[in-house]
Amino acid sequence: MANANNNRGLWKSRMGFILAASGSAVGLGNVWKFPYIAGQNGGGAFVLIYLICTAVVGLPIMLSEFTIGRKTSLNPVGAFQSLKPGTPWIGIGYMGVLAGFLILSFYAVVGGWTLAYVVKSLSHTIDHFTNPGEAGNFFGQFIGNTGEVLFYHAVFMGITIGIVIRGVHGGIEKACDILMPALVLMLVILMIRSLTLDGAMEGVEFYLSPDFSKITPQIVLVAMGQAFFSLSLGMGAMLTYGSYLPAKENLTSATLYVVLFDTGIALLMGMVIFPAVFAMGLEPTDGPGLVFSVLPVVFRDMPMGYAVSIIFFGLLTIAALTSAISLLEVVTAYFIDQKGWPRKKAVLVMGGVIFLIGIPSGMSFGLLADWKPLGMSFFDHVDNIASNYLLPIGGMLTAIFVAWIWGTKEAHKEIERHETVFHWAAYWEFVIRYIAPVAVAIVFLAKLIR
Numbered sequence: 001m002a003n004a005n006n007n008r009g010l011w012k013s014r015m016g017f018i019l020a021a022s023g024s025a026v027g028l029g030n031v032w033k034f035p036y037i038a039g040q041n042g043g044g045a046f047v048l049i050y051l052i053c054t055a056v057v058g059l060p061i062m063l064s065e066f067t068i069g070r071k072t073s074l075n076p077v078g079a080f081q082s083l084k085p086g087t088p089w090i091g092i093g094y095m096g097v098l099a100g101f102l103i104l105s106f107y108a109v110v111g112g113w114t115l116a117y118v119v120k121s122l123s124h125t126i127d128h129f130t131n132p133g134e135a136g137n138f139f140g141q142f143i144g145n146t147g148e149v150l151f152y153h154a155v156f157m158g159i160t161i162g163i164v165i166r167g168v169h170g171g172i173e174k175a176c177d178i179l180m181p182a183l184v185l186m187l188v189i190l191m192i193r194s195l196t197l198d199g200a201m202e203g204v205e206f207y208l209s210p211d212f213s214k215i216t217p218q219i220v221l222v223a224m225g226q227a228f229f230s231l232s233l234g235m236g237a238m239l240t241y242g243s244y245l246p247a248k249e250n251l252t253s254a255t256l257y258v259v260l261f262d263t264g265i266a267l268l269m270g271m272v273i274f275p276a277v278f279a280m281g282l283e284p285t286d287g288p289g290l291v292f293s294v295l296p297v298v299f300r301d302m303p304m305g306y307a308v309s310i311i312f313f314g315l316l317t318i319a320a321l322t323s324a325i326s327l328l329e330v331v332t333a334y335f336i337d338q339k340g341w342p343r344k345k346a347v348l349v350m351g352g353v354i355f356l357i358g359i360p361s362g363m364s365f366g367l368l369a370d371w372k373p374l375g376m377s378f379f380d381h382v383d384n385i386a387s388n389y390l391l392p393i394g395g396m397l398t399a400i401f402v403a404w405i406w407g408t409k410e411a412h413k414e415i416e417r418h419e420t421v422f423h424w425a426a427y428w429e430f431v432i433r434y435i436a437p438v439a440v441a442i443v444f445l446a447k448l449i450r
């Protein structure tokens, strides 16, 4: 049974909400995924398309998710059901809950890697690499060590479960208060270090000057997927966070803050990684190990590198946790609202199931490295299904729902409840109707045809 407002905590403050939503958005997607994907897909050209996708698809869909969430005070399934009862639109909600399961299952594996790097920083295990090749080999060996990977995976998932059990007003809000400013400060320091390395400018050029001849349909596909993933869109995570928002808050400025925070941190991370990559003579196309191959060498050669390494991987682990929390919260909210489960049971049971589904992903670089059904590892399949299919389809359907089914008029009323002035209403209405759904559809069809 849907039970709006029963047992639902609310964010304590406006800043608390913005920080929590930013905590969901900012995570491994910005720090780990963005640099290696940008590196593999042409650098500056990719970055440009990613920014365009963020502005014309990400921004309007984020506001739509916040709006549906605050209007209904429900999880994604309950929300679509309550706005248009008895219609198939509830399917968006189910897809979202499924996407939450899948994304968290491999996300927690990578979260475990970063947690392991905190421990390895503390124990002086990763502070002696003189070049990225050595650091990369070490990383490859580590992720191939199934027992160790599963151990950290379990710890990461355990911490996520522990925080989500306490609910939004307890755990989630607090964790984000300290994290965001600390992360920005750390990245600025690292950027300065990176930019002062010999040969750094070549990296800046690769990263910032788009070579338009490099743009292909494939690059557009990946850039759009990255925009969804980085902003936590397309599966109702932002919808769920919006459902804990008191009615008086201003949704439009919260949207702008979260998008700027998230995009800013990704761009900053690029300025940390690419100058260092080129200064060290590494290829930007190195793949998922990129950050883990470059940073230990950067830390080794900088003042107080030992401490910097611990703090950096520590902050990254916290950033990953605040994202993982939002993924588990979607699944949890569904079982609480729709199935009437107590929070504790929902978190423990579903967290446990998600951990189990993640095990083959954790083994994908070790014992299961040679198991590649349809040419991809289990890890890559789960990422691909969730990030490249469920999120864009979910986002597109959400846009269509708000623009044409629920209607921009109703959405507008909700956005402007309590004297908010919606400065960019005309822009939002235009992109949510005509641009966002069409853009995703085109990109998605191109993907199917390919």
Ligand code: TRP
Binding pocket: 024, 025, 026, 027, 028, 029, 030, 103, 228, 229, 230, 231, 232, 233, 234, 235, 237, 323, 324, 326, 327, 391
């Ligand atoms: N956005 C997060 C990151 O960049 C990951 C994440 C959290 C996410 N919640 C999500 C991705 C919901 C997609 C959907 O690391």
